[in-house]
Amino acid sequence: MVEWTEQERSIINNIFSNLDYDDIGPKALARCLIVYPWTQRYFASFGNLYNADAIKTNPNIAAHGTKVLHGLDRAVKNLDNIKATYAELSVLHSEKLHVDPDNFKLLADCLTIVIAAKLGNAFNPEVQATFQKFLAVVVSALGRQYH
């Protein structure tokens, strides 16, 4: 059972309530596909991923990035029950999408960097620690139902 302090809850809610999901989601996913190109294996049907510019302007990737961020939103709204909240999503990623769970960490790292770029100094060490704790819990929950 993950324990969250009041400060951690406030930090997480603050970050997400000030986030433009349509901007940050696409940026994080595109960055993941560019920085860790093997992750493109899951997006073979998404169209042109031939180079960084193609990835950055690909509308299917952008839409999916937004979708991923809305998925994170579910965790934000259920901080005390992330494992149960993500049980179905975990099964989906394992049974249907066949995503290697190591990739979740790669996307999480890219999201951290995109948020750091957006928030600048406001993304101080304590905020970073809290955000990464949140993402670690999410990543763990998403990998939970793999067998």
Add this chain to the structure above:
Amino acid sequence: MLYRASRAALICPVPPSRMGVTCGGRLNLSRGNLQSPSDSGRETEREADMSLTDKDKAAVKALWAKISKSADAIGAEALGRLVTVYPQTKTYFAHWPDLSASSPSVKNHGKKIMGGVTLAVAKIDDLTNGLLDLSELHAFKLRVDPANFKLLSHCLLVVIAAMFPNDFTPEAHVSMDKFLCNLALGLSERYR
């Protein structure tokens, strides 16, 4: 050779499909290591290391030119984040009175570390040899677990993104990430 690949995997992200090739293909232990060590070793190293292309080196140097004036601040910030986000890293600094991100000891040491990164940029064409002295320091004196290099690399990238959001494009990011991976490998060269 297997050692080199597994060391690389410890330090850098290994693409799942490549892990299959390195372990099941060239390093098939059931056949006994029949390939000539120099050839398969180099190829295995290239696969596991994801070595720097000319494009990567150019990207790293271009980014460095923009950020190097702030090297001290970047180092201080990165180390401060390391000990805050990954508290287990504080074990290496138990002799400092103040381990908060803002402490003078942390800031000074961050500066020193960035000196090492600056050196690595200058030696980018031959990191293994260029970092031999530093590797010996880390291996025999400091004995920092190489897994921590990955953590500090991540913190460096976060700080660069926060301070230089417009310059830290995805293209610059991938080259910088590869560079830091190769730097970490160079640092761990002398460990065993």
